[in-house]
Amino acid sequence: MRHMNAESDTRSRILAVARDMFHGRSYADVGIQEICEAARVQKGSFYHFFPSKRDLALAVIDDMADDWAHGFVAEAFDPSLPPVERLDYMVDAAYYWQKASADLEGRMPGCLFGNLALEMSTRDDVMRARLNAVFDKARDQFRATLDEAVARGALAAMDTEATASAMLAYLEGVILLAKTRNDPEVILRLGPAIKTLRIEMAH
Template sequence: MLAANADVRQHILEVAKPIMLGKGFAAVGLNEILQAAGVPKGSFYHYFESKDAFGEALLDAYFAGYLEQVDAVLTAGGGSAAERLMRYWARWRETQASDDPQCKCLAVKLGAEVSDQSEAMRAALLRGTDRLVDRLTRAVAEAIADGSVDSTIAPYATAVTLYQLWLGASLLAKITRTGQPFDAAIAATRRILSLPDQPA
């Protein structure tokens, strides 16, 4: 049972995330989420006016947490900006290839499902992905500034291309149930950034 002073809204979102990652949005009913959260059904509408509003809040919360992780990966540790950017893609591969559904990307899981059904959730996905592309654009610009990638690369266009590449790889990895799409994405990323091939 939740303590009286607990942040019930945030608790509902945290409990719902792994359920949504496992089943998707449409397949999960409010009762399942509220039962898992230990929250009475009547109080749900105190925090969210509809299931769509809940989905929007879930995506906003997901991206807020994810972008903190991205900032940490892109700024922490030694090495060049290009090396930090490649560490980010290596982390993407590691998490998305994992068998643990809690490691998966909520944007990949819900993007195709909800974008045609909920304008609020589509807008939340767009806000979140735009913010991620902004981080990647800055990372590419930093790599140009420190000389670790080709100075002729356009930061924003490159960031968009890389994000689209990795979204596609994540979907194909789900379809093929192999890591091959991520191998191809790593190789393509290195080519796009004009980095030397990794040793075999």
């Protein structure tokens, strides 16, 4: 019964707990001891699976990016939807996610990636690169959507890559503001304006 799960249960328990804690607080603010207690695991086990706290964070990023890509991002960017509508779905998804946390814990955790990006970018280039990759993937989703909308004539020609980046930035910014206000409704109020962003092709 020991090796029953691919990727042992202990490891995934640590990962899940760490994800929630890093998301709800910050990297520096959460200690390994605290993670171990919450995951009902001893230090020895922890360091058996993760060589360091930093490696845990890296694993959390990968784990969350995976869930994210297969979870609501995949849903929001549902190809059967008209492209422009997908943008609204993305905003809605962000809203409901944050609202659920706010209702449950009284706090808006914001975006794990955005949080970690601001906290760690100046301190750890490997983590920064990892976060960049996540943002690149998100931007590509936006870009594909915009490309399709342009191809269908739903939107005028534009620099879809730059506009996609702008939309991602806007979404992160809206979540940042909403978190600071601790009010998910901000996402609902400001989010839809994501569709008004536009960057023209260079010359």
